[in-house]
Amino acid sequence: MPDTTLASWLLLGSFGMFLVIKVPITFSLAVSSIITAMYLKIPLMAIMQQMVQGVNSFSLLAIPFFIIAGEMMGEGGISRRLIAFSNLLVGRVRGGLAQVNVLASMFFGGISGSAVADVSSIGT
Structure with missing residues (x-):
């Protein structure tokens, strides 16, 4: 041994x-x-x-699908619309750019349920 x-x-x-x-x-x-x-x-x-x-494992298999979902939503224009809506809500206040980003990410996370898809769509 x-x-x-x-x-x-x-x-x-x-x-x-x-x-x-x-x-x-x-x-x-x-x-x-x-x-x-x-x-x-x-x-x-x-x-x-x-x-x-x-x-x-299923969790490792899900990551590429969330990235694809984020890219599809980004190309489809939903991220542009979410950012425009967030800008309409909080864009005029002090620190509005950061708040727009946080609010858009919050909305997108609620829609997709994935931080990976959020970064793939809004982060690019």
Whole structure:
């Protein structure tokens, strides 16, 4: 049975070494994890199953759809209308630009229910 303390040092050391030689972080994490898993004699199939299981969730699948919904609403003109309406309500008061932004985001969040869609539509 391999020593887990040594495996921890192997993981951190290989990750640090990859960062020092300027390998991108994603590849550094992946390669150092694979090296450590090979040291611990973990089957490669078990690692792949855990990776797929971690990505296979409805909340991760919903994010791109909220971005698409925000883009569709932005292209359809609803964000322009919400900003114009918010400007009509609070645009004339002191700090009106910030208040227009907050009010439009509040309306858009009430419509779509997603901060990601709000940023995608009003933030661009």
